[in-house]
Each structure stands twice: as structure tokens, then as C-alpha cells.
Amino acid sequence: MKRVFLLILAVLLLLSPGLASAAHDDIVVLQSSGLQPYEEALAGFRQTWESLIPRSGPKAILPGPLEVHVLSEEPDRRQLLASLMERQPDLIVAIGTNSLALVKGITGIPVLYLMVPYPEEMGDKHDNLHGIGMRISPARQLTGLLDVFPSSRRLGVLYDPGRSSALLEEMREAAARKQVSLVVRSVSTAREVPAALDDLVGFIDAYWMLPDQTVVTPQTVEAMLLVSLEHRIPILTFSEKYVKLGATLTVTFDIFDMGRQAAEMAGRIISGQPVSDVEPGKVKISVNQKVAEKLGVKKQAAIGD
Amino acid sequence: MARNAGLCNRLRMRTMRLTVFWKKITNSFSLRVFIYLLSAAMVVFGLFNFVFFQYARQTLVDDIIHSGNLIARVLAQTVRLGVFAGDEEQLASPVEAVLSEDGVVEACVLGLDGAVLFRKGRGNKQGKPFLVNPGAPERMALLRQIRESRTAQYVEAADTYEFWSPVLATVEPFSVEALYFREQNHELTGREQVIGFTGITMDKSNLRRGYRDILWRNTVVGVAFLIIGTLVAYLLVQAVTQPLNRLISDIKARGVAVESEDEVGLLTNTFDNLVKKLGESIATINNLKNDLEKKVEERTGELATANAKLADERFQLMKTLLELKETQGQLVHSGKMAALGQLVAGVAHELNNTTNFITSSLPLLERQVKGITEIYDRLSDGAGGNDIPAQLEILRELTDGEEYRKMRANIAVLLANINEGAGRTTKIVRDLKGFSRPDEAAYSAVDIHAGLDSTLTLLEHEYKHHVEIVREYDRTIPMVVCFASQLNQVFMNLLLNAIQAIRSRGKVRIRTWAKAGQLHVAIRDDGGGIAPEVQERIFDPFFSTKEVGDGTGLGLSISYGIIKKHHGEIIVRSKVGEGSEFEVVIPMTQGKNA
Numbered sequence: 001m002k003r004v005f006l007l008i009l010a011v012l013l014l015l016s017p018g019l020a021s022a023a024h025d026d027i028v029v030l031q032s033s034g035l036q037p038y039e040e041a042l043a044g045f046r047q048t049w050e051s052l053i054p055r056s057g058p059k060a061i062l063p064g065p066l067e068v069h070v071l072s073e074e075p076d077r078r079q080l081l082a083s084l085m086e087r088q089p090d091l092i093v094a095i096g097t098n099s100l101a102l103v104k105g106i107t108g109i110p111v112l113y114l115m116v117p118y119p120e121e122m123g124d125k126h127d128n129l130h131g132i133g134m135r136i137s138p139a140r141q142l143t144g145l146l147d148v149f150p151s152s153r154r155l156g157v158l159y160d161p162g163r164s165s166a167l168l169e170e171m172r173e174a175a176a177r178k179q180v181s182l183v184v185r186s187v188s189t190a191r192e193v194p195a196a197l198d199d200l201v202g203f204i205d206a207y208w209m210l211p212d213q214t215v216v217t218p219q220t221v222e223a224m225l226l227v228s229l230e231h232r233i234p235i236l237t238f239s240e241k242y243v244k245l246g247a248t249l250t251v252t253f254d255i256f257d258m259g260r261q262a263a264e265m266a267g268r269i270i271s272g273q274p275v276s277d278v279e280p281g282k283v284k285i286s287v288n289q290k291v292a293e294k295l296g297v298k299k300q301a302a303i304g305d
Numbered sequence: 306m307a308r309n310a311g312l313c314n315r316l317r318m319r320t321m322r323l324t325v326f327w328k329k330i331t332n333s334f335s336l337r338v339f340i341y342l343l344s345a346a347m348v349v350f351g352l353f354n355f356v357f358f359q360y361a362r363q364t365l366v367d368d369i370i371h372s373g374n375l376i377a378r379v380l381a382q383t384v385r386l387g388v389f390a391g392d393e394e395q396l397a398s399p400v401e402a403v404l405s406e407d408g409v410v411e412a413c414v415l416g417l418d419g420a421v422l423f424r425k426g427r428g429n430k431q432g433k434p435f436l437v438n439p440g441a442p443e444r445m446a447l448l449r450q451i452r453e454s455r456t457a458q459y460v461e462a463a464d465t466y467e468f469w470s471p472v473l474a475t476v477e478p479f480s481v482e483a484l485y486f487r488e489q490n491h492e493l494t495g496r497e498q499v500i501g502f503t504g505i506t507m508d509k510s511n512l513r514r515g516y517r518d519i520l521w522r523n524t525v526v527g528v529a530f531l532i533i534g535t536l537v538a539y540l541l542v543q544a545v546t547q548p549l550n551r552l553i554s555d556i557k558a559r560g561v562a563v564e565s566e567d568e569v570g571l572l573t574n575t576f577d578n579l580v581k582k583l584g585e586s587i588a589t590i591n592n593l594k595n596d597l598e599k600k601v602e603e604r605t606g607e608l609a610t611a612n613a614k615l616a617d618e619r620f621q622l623m624k625t626l627l628e629l630k631e632t633q634g635q636l637v638h639s640g641k642m643a644a645l646g647q648l649v650a651g652v653a654h655e656l657n658n659t660t661n662f663i664t665s666s667l668p669l670l671e672r673q674v675k676g677i678t679e680i681y682d683r684l685s686d687g688a689g690g691n692d693i694p695a696q697l698e699i700l701r702e703l704t705d706g707e708e709y710r711k712m713r714a715n716i717a718v719l720l721a722n723i724n725e726g727a728g729r730t731t732k733i734v735r736d737l738k739g740f741s742r743p744d745e746a747a748y749s750a751v752d753i754h755a756g757l758d759s760t761l762t763l764l765e766h767e768y769k770h771h772v773e774i775v776r777e778y779d780r781t782i783p784m785v786v787c788f789a790s791q792l793n794q795v796f797m798n799l800l801l802n803a804i805q806a807i808r809s810r811g812k813v814r815i816r817t818w819a820k821a822g823q824l825h826v827a828i829r830d831d832g833g834g835i836a837p838e839v840q841e842r843i844f845d846p847f848f849s850t851k852e853v854g855d856g857t858g859l860g861l862s863i864s865y866g867i868i869k870k871h872h873g874e875i876i877v878r879s880k881v882g883e884g885s886e887f888e889v890v891i892p893m894t895q896g897k898n899a
Contacts, residue, residue, distance in 0.1 A: 037486050097481055117481045134485065190478065194390035211484055218475035219389045226386065239485045 026067075026089040027266065030103065032096025032115075033072035037255050041095050041115050042068065044259020045266075052267045071098050084109070090270055093262065094131075097122075104129065110269045114262045115255070117211065119277075130265065130275050132258050136238070136251055136283055138167070138174040141208075144251030144285045145236045146178060149206065152234070156183045156204035158196050160214035167210055182208075193220040197227045209237040209247065221245065232295045240286050248295065249287040253280035334568035335546040342538045350530055354523050365515040369408065373468035373507050374457050376403055380503040381457075381470040384414050388422065388472050388501040396423040403505060410465070411506040414472070417499065419448055426506065452499045465508045472501035654766045655733050662726030670719040673712045736762040748895050750784035753792075753824065757815060760796045768804045768813065777816040785824050786894040791867045798860040799828045799887045805851075806832025806885065822893050823873075831884035840877055871895065 029045070031038050046066060067089075074080055081102055084092065094100040094113040103111050104122050113119060113131030145152060155175065159168050168184065175182045183203050185196040193215060200207065207224065209216065225246040228235045234248035243250045258280050265275050329336075380403050387395030396414050403412045404426055411426025447469060451458050457470040476498050546568075553568050556575050684696055736759035761774060768774065785792075803813045807830055816827040835843060835850075842848045844865045849858030861875075868875050873891030 032482070035482070035486055117485055190476065191389065191391070194386065194392060213478040213481070213484060216484060217478050219386065223386055223390065241485065241487045244487070 026087070027091045027093065027270075028084060028087075028089045029066050029068045029093040029095065030099035031068060031070045032098035034070055035096070038095045038115060040255045041259040041262070044256035045093065045114075045263045046259070048260040048263035049266065052263060071096075071102065077102055081106075091266055093266065100131075112262055112266055112269060114258050130269070130277055132261055132265070133277065133279050134253055135279060136253060137279070138171040139177070140283055141236065141238070141251040142171075142174045142178050142180065144283065145206070145208075145249065146180070148249055148285065148287060149234060152180070152206040152236075154181050154183055154203065154205045155208045155236070156185075156197075156200040156206070156233075157208050157210065158185050158187055158193060158200075158212075158215045159210060160188060160212050161186050162188070163214055164210055164212045167212075171208070171210070187215060190214060190217045190220050193217075194223040197223055201227060201231045201233070204233060206234045206236055206248075209235055209242065211238045228291075229294065234292070234295055240284075243286045243288045246291055247288065248291050249285065251283060251285050254282040254284040257282040257284075332567045334549070335542050338546065339538055339542040342542060343535060346534050346538065347531065350527060350534075354527060358519060358523060361519045362516060365512055365519075369466060369507060369509075369512055370459055370468075372406075372408070373459060373466050373505060374470070376406055376409060377468040377470035377503050377505050378457055379403075380412060380414075380505065381472040381501075384423075384501070384503060385472055385474050388414060388416070389474050389476075391422075393423055397425075400425050408507045408511045409505050410508050413504050415448070415502040415504065417452075417501055419445060419502075422501065448502055451502060455497075455499060465506050467504060467506050469502055469504045471499045472503060473497040474500045476500065652733060652737060652763060655763075656730060658766070659726040659729035659733065662722045662729070666719040666722040666726070669715060670723070673716045673719065676708075676712050677716075732762060735759075748786045749789055750786050751789040751792075753782060753785045753817060753826065754778050754780070756789060756793045757796055757817075757826070760793050760800060764797065764800055764804065767801065771810050772804050772807050773810075773812045775812055775814040777814060779818045782817060782819045782824065783893070785891070787871055787891065788867070792871070792891075795864040795867050795889060796826070796828075798864045799889070802860065803828050803830035803832065803885070803887070806830045808833070811884075819893060823890050824893050825888060825890050827886055827888040829884060829886040834881040834883050835877070835879040835885050836881050840879060843877065844875075 092103050092109055092111045094103055095115050097116050100113045100116050100122055107126055111129050117134045187193055187196050237247040237250045239252055240250055261281050268275050380399055383399040384396050400412045400423055403409055413424035414422045416422050451469055451471050455471055460467040811831045814829045818825050844861050846862040847858040871891040876888040879885035
């Protein structure tokens with residue numbers, strides 16, 4: 001009696017995945033860590049993804065649960081990779097640099113990445129690899145800045161030529177187009193930054209922070225903020241992080257929206273449509289009101305935080 | 306010499322006085338308590354003071370060290386940027402701010418190699434700065450230690466404390482992600498590194514001042530405490546020992562021997578005595594209790610035994626009572642039988658007499674009748690033939706003769722005798738019947754006189770020769786409700802007694818009358834009378850004045866019983882030589898009394 005019961009149970013268990021997996025897509029999401037931005041991206045992805053799938057009609061697909069692996073909690077990443085290779089899911093979504101780093105070698109399985117700042121540094125790009133960048137173009141940044149602080153005509157920039165030369169060129173072009181002048185100083189180490197900042201004081205209306213790892217370190221950020229406060233120089237930065245720390249405003253990507261974008265791309269990939277790498281579609285402008293007040297900078301209009 | 310003696314004397318006096326005083330103190334309980342209390346308080350306070358002082362000192366030192374560390378660390382934090390940038394200007398204001406702190410005499414910022422980046426403050430007494438000595442090996446060792454442990458350290462010198470703190474900064478760049486996103490874990494940020502050191506010097510003057518303050522304060526408090534404490538202790542002791550004192554005066558008032566002046570001693574003694582006495586009392590009580598218990602036990606035993614005996618006796622008595630009742634019954638029966646015997650004797654006698662009449666007359670009558678029958682026979686044999694006149698002549702011959710006349714007279718007499726006898730017999734039988742009614746279970750209404758008469762008839766042979774019966778009956782007395790036969794028995798008894806009391810010749814008078822519902826029957830004889838001492842006993846069973854064997858001695862007692870049953874009484878009046886009267890009084894009707 002007991003054996004018959006167990007047999008039935010086993011059969012049911014074996015069948016159930018099959019039952020459940022009637023026509024649904026196998027999507028695996030890799031998340032670098034439980035960092036809040038990644039969670040936000042995933043949330044955006046999930047929401048859009050679930051709305052994309054037709055639930056009824058002849059092409060009805062059961063929305064399968066998104067299989068999410070948080071790499072920072074994964075005991076054996078190689079094992080995971082191996083299982084993925086074996087499994088051949090329909091799509092791998094990689095959120096964060098570490099996730100992309102793990103799967104970038106995979107061929108044959110579509111990989112969609114997002115929240116990776118420098119995907120180009122991840123090595124050779126395969127055809128199956130697509131994603132959404134994190135760069136907001138200098139032009140867009142500048143537009144945003146001038147929208148909020150139209151009286152900013154001279155912008156100070158520090159950069160490491162070894163890292164951000166290309167970016168600087170873009171910035172110059174954008175500035176030229178907007179009739180804004182750039183006051184540029186180059187540094188090769190972080191220690192040079194405070195002095196360089198002092199040099200800028202008096203010559204600039206605002207400071208344009210760019211994502212340069214030489215220039216932007218915990219220490220230098222402090223220095224920048226100090227200078228900003230002391231000399232009433234607003235800082236335009238590339239991430240909300242710094243706005244919270246005391247920078248004046250940021251023109252940055254909307255993480256939730258990026259998730260949405262990724263979901264759309266995922267949909268196209270799965271249905272076999274061609275996709276290409278994109279920049280973040282939506283731009284988010286954040287202003288630190290308190291700092292702006294303290295700096296006494298004239299603001300244009302409340303564009304929301 | 307004299308002076309010495311005088312001195313000695315004075316000394317001795319003083320010592321004596323002191324001794325007396327000391328004795329007084331040690332003898333008084335309350336004083337002793339007071340002193341003990343106070344001393345204890347002082348000792349405790351002293352101890353407490355000492356401990357507190359130590360503790361306070363330690364606290365002061367801890368405070369200084371704590372604040373020194375804090376200042377050094379805060380300084381390290383504020384000069385981070387300056388050290389990082391190598392900008393002296395940025396170091397000046399933080400250092401100056403630190404120097405304004407109370408107790409801080411010097412502050413400096415050193416580079417990683419120990420080089421002085423900035424220093425400010427007053428020097429030591431010699432004017433030399435405290436903290437400068439970069440090359441000194443101890444200094445270098447300390448700095449190395451701080452660098453490795455990344456924690457603040459302090460050094461205590463003779464007059465100062467030195468507090469050193471590492472200046473930490475994240476020199477490494479952000480990771481790519483950290484560049485964009487706020488760090489949540491150490492993976493994103495770089496580790497902080499030591500980029501320099503801050504040091505401050507605090508001198509101990511504050512500390513010393515602190516000690517003095519504490520000491521001073523404690524002393525003041527101590528003195529105050531002493532004064533207050535003494536007062537409180539005194540009041541307390543007074544209050545506490547008041548009941549004690551009262552108790553002692555109580556005891557003294559009771560005249561208890563006072564062995565020592567000491568209250569405690571007194572109380573102890575008293576208490577001991579009490580306890581002893583109590584013990585004795587308890588022992589006594591216990592003994593008594595035991596005795597009592599024993600006695601009670603004994604008594605109980607005795608009672609039980611007595612009870613058992615009583616029960617026994619009661620049983621015996623019951624038995625005896627039963628036997629007595631039986632005996633009584635038997636006696637009554639015997640009495641009755643005796644009476645009956647007597648009666649039967651009397652009756653037999655009478656009947657004998659009366660039958661004698663008949664039997665004695667019968668032979669004579671037979672002869673006379675024989676004579677007549679002879680005549681008849683002669684006639685029937687044919688004497689005179691069929692001649693009627695001849696027959697008549699023979700007949701006349703027979704009946705005219707003297708013989709025939711004598712015969713006729715004899716026959717008449719004999720017949721009269723027989724009649725008389727038969728009549729007597731009938732009377733006796735009738736009387737007997739009237740006398741001996743079967744034992745009645747219930748009362749009946751009878752004519753008392755009839756009873757008396759029939760009784761008398763039965764006794765006729767007893768009295769007819771020497772006693773005259775005088776009847777004084779009240780014929781208006783109605784029927785009396787009684788046990789007829791028993792009452793007759795009583796009358797029989799009394800009459801017999803009366804008759805027997807008369808030796809030679811005399812009279813027995815029977816009087817009857819009714820009064821207030823009571824029937825009175827008085828039987829008087831003029832016999833010998835009854836002596837007073839005998840009168841008391843006449844109703845006793847088996848008491849008799851007659852010879853032994855002559856009567857049972859039960860007659861009167863049975864009569865008494867019978868009359869009692871009728872709720873009546875027998876009254877005896879008698880005087881020796883004059884005769885006796887027995888008066889029976891019974892209710893006319895037994896009615897509800899039955």
C-alpha cells in the first residue's frame with residue numbers, strides 16, 4: 001500500500017515540471033548582489049516582462065517564475081555556470097558587472113546585460129551579447145544642467161587622461177554646442193585632486209564630475225563637496241549617490257526604466273527579433289534641494305528629486 | 306620628691322576616674338549600643354570613602370583618557386583631507402579647535418613617516434614641545450603599532466598623557482560599481498588605509514585638581530555625616546532602648562535581684578529565670594497532666610468496672626424482679642390457693658354438715674317409709690280382702706296407732722331436715738358460685754353486700770359458735786365497679802382475721818357506707834387488738850402472728866395488693882385489748898382510673 005502511494009507520488013513529481021512547463025520561456029536572471037539598484041532594475045524588468053506575455057488566446061504562454069540567482073550568495077559560481085550551459089535556457093539576464101563577467105564567455109545562449117558601467121571592458125563581444133549601458137551622454141547631461149541652472153556657463157572638469165580622454169572629447173563637443181566653456185585640469189593620482197580643485201576655484205560656475213576612477217575616490221569626493229560648499233560651486237554629477245552625499249544635481253539613468261527596457265529587449269530576443277545595444281532610454285534628474293539652497297544657486301524650476 | 310608624689314597621685318586619680326567612667330560606659334547597654342553603632346558607622350563611612358575615592362580617581366583618569374582618545378580621533382577625522390592633500394592650511398583650524406579644549410596643551414599632525422605636518426601648543430616647563438621627537442625609537446615603535454592595529458593608543462608620562470590616533474582614508478579608488486552606487490558592503494569600497502597620525506597632549510593638572518576636589522568634598526561630607534550620624538544614632542538608640550529601659554524598670558519594680566548594672570545582663574538573668582521557672586512549671590504541669598491522665602484512666606477503668614457490675618446487678622435485679630414477679634404471682638396464686646384451701650375446708654365442713662343432715666336423716670326416713678310401705682304391702686297383700694271397709698279398718702288401725710303418729714312426725718321431721726340440708730347445700734353452692742367468680746379481666750358492677758354475705762356464709766362454720774356478726778349495711782349504696790372475686794377474697798381475709806382474733810366470745814361488726822364517691826367497708830372485731838409495732842408489719846408478706854404452719858401470712862398482703870389495684874386503701878385502727886378495725890376504702894367506680 002505504501003509502495004503504491006510512493007509510486008504515484010513519484011510519477012506526479014516527475015510529471016509536474018512538465019505540466020508546469022507547458023510552453024513557457026526559460027529565463028535565468030543573474031544578479032551580482034543584493035544591492036538596491038540591482039533590485040530596482042530587477043523589479044522594473046519583472047513588471048514589464050509579466051505584462052509582455054500573452055496570457056490567453058492561441059499563443060498563450062504561462063508566465064514562468066523568473067529564476068533569479070544572486071551571485072554574492074551563490075556558493076559555487078562555476079557550478080552555476082556549468083548548470084546553465086547544460087540547461088541552455090532561452091535567455092540569461094545579467095544584472096551587474098560580476099554577473100556579466102560570469103557569463104560573458106557563453107555562446108549559443110542569448111545574454112542580456114544591464115547595470116554594467118563599462119561593458120566594453122569585459123573583453124571580446126560576442127554576437128549573443130546585448131545590453132543597456134549606463135552612460136548618459138554629455139550632451140544630455142549638459143541639457144539637464146542648463147535646464148536647472150541656466151547661469152552655469154563655465155564648467156570645471158578634472159580628468160585622468162589615461163582613463164577619460166574620449167569622454168572628455170565628447171564633453172567638449174557638447175559644451176561647444178551649448179556655448180559653455182570647460183575649464184579642464186588633468187590629474188594622474190587622486191592626491192592631486194584637492195589641489196587641482198583649488199585651482200579651479202574662482203574660474204568656474206559649476207563643477208562637472210565625470211565617472212573617472214582616478215578622480216572620484218572617497219577622499220576626493222569629500223574634497224569636492226567641501227569646495228562646493230565653501231565656494232558655492234554646484235556640482236553636476238553622474239550618479240544619485242553623490243547627490244545624496246551633497247552634490248547639487250545629477251542627470252542620470254532611471255534604473256527602473258532600464259529594467260523595463262531590458263524586459264522589452266528580452267521579449268524581442270526571445271521572439272527572435274534582432275536587438276542592439278542601447279543607451280538608457282529615460283533620463284532622471286535629481287537635485288539636492290537643501291544643498292542648492294545653501295549654495296544660493298538660482299534654480300530654474302522644480303524638476304523633481 | 307613631693308612633687309613627683311603629687312603628680313603620681315593626680316595621675317592615679319585621673320586614671321581612677323577614667324576607669325569609673327569607662328566602667329559606666331561599658332555597663333550601660335544603650336551607651337554601648339550607641340558607641341558601637343557610631344563606630345561601625347564611622348568605619349563603614351571611612352571604608353566607603355576610601356573605596357569611593359579610589360573609584361572617583363579611577364573615573365577621573367578614565368575620563369581624561371576617554372576624552373583624550375576622543376579628541377585625538379576626532380582630530381584625525383577632521384584632518385583627513387588635509388593630510389590626504391598634504392595641505393597645511395587645512396590642518397590649522399582643526400588643530401586650533403582642539404587646543405581650545407580644556408586640558409589639551411599640544412596637538413600635532415604627523416605624516417605616515419612620522420614627519421610633522423603641523424604642530425601647535427605650549428611646551429613643557431622647559432619650553433620644549435612634548436610631542437616632537439619624530440626619530441625617537443619609542444615614538445616610531447608606537448606609530449608602527451598604531452598603523453598596524455589602526456586603533457588609537459595613549460601613553461602616560463609623568464605630567465602628561467599623550468593620545469595618538471591614526472588618520473584613515475580610503476586611498477584606493479572606487480570599484481566600478483561603487484563609483485555609481487552607494488556602498489553596502491566592503492566589496493564595493495576599498496579598505497581604509499593609514500595616511501598619517503594625530504597626537505595630542507593633555508596634562509595632568511586637571512587630574513590633580515580633580516583629586517583635590519574629591520578629597521575636599523569627601524571630607525566635608527564626612528564631617529557632616531559624622532555630626533548627623535551621631536545625632537541620628539543617639540536618637541535611634543534612645544528610641545530603640547526606650548522599651549528596653551521600660552522593661553528593665555518594670556523588672557526592677559518587681560523586685561528581681563539585680564546582679565549587674567548592665568541592662569543586658571539583667572535582662573538575660575531575668576529571661577533565664579523565666580525560662581527556668583517556665584520549664585519547671587511546664588514540667589509540673591506535665592506531671593499533673595500525667596497523673597491526671599492516670600487517674601482519669603483509673604477512674605474510667607473503675608467506672609467501667611462499676612458500670613459492668615451495675616449492668617450485671619441490673620441484670621440480676623431484672624432477673625430477681627422477674628423471679629419476684631413470678632414468685633408474687635405464685636404467692637398470689639398460693640395465697641389464693643391457701644384462701645381457697647381455707648375456703649374449701651370451710652365449704653367442705655359446711656357441706657359435710659349439711660349432707661350430714663341429709664345422710665343422718667335418710668336411714669330414719671328409710672325406716673319410716675318402710676313402716677308405711679309395710680302397711681301398704683299388707684294391704685296390697687290382701688289383708689281385709691276386697692272389703693273396702695275392712696281395708697279401711699286395717700288402714701285406720703295402722704294409722705291410728707301411736708306408732709303411726711310417731712312415724713308421721715318423724716317423717717315430717719326428717720323431710721324437714723333433708724330440706725334444710727338441701728337448702729343449705731344449695732345456699733352454700735350458690736354462695737360459692739357467687740364467691741369464686743373466675744378471674745376477671747375486667748371490672749364489673751356488683752352488689753357489695755351480696756358479696757359480703759356470701760363470704761360470711763362460707764365462713765359460717767368458723768364463727769357460728771363463738772362470734773356474733775352484726776351487719777350495719779347501708780342499703781342505698783349502688784353497685785360498685787370492681788374485681789368482684791378479688792374483693793370477696795379481701796373480705797374473706799379480713800373477716801377471717803376478725804373472727805380468728807376473737808378467742809372466746811365476741812362480736813364482728815361490718816359497716817358499709819359511701820362518701821364522696823368512695824365505698825367504705827369497715828370490719829371491726831373486739832378481739833385482742835394489734836400492737837403498734839405489729840401494725841406496721843401486718844401487710845408484709847409472710848408476716849403472721851399465728852403459729853408456724855397456721856396460715857401463710859400472705860392474706861393481708863394480698864388483700865393490700867388487691868385494694869391497691871382498685872386504687873383504694875386499707876386503714877387499720879387497733880388498740881391492744883380493745884380490738885381492731887380494718888376499713889377498706891375504694892372508689893365506687895374505677896372509671897378512668899381503671
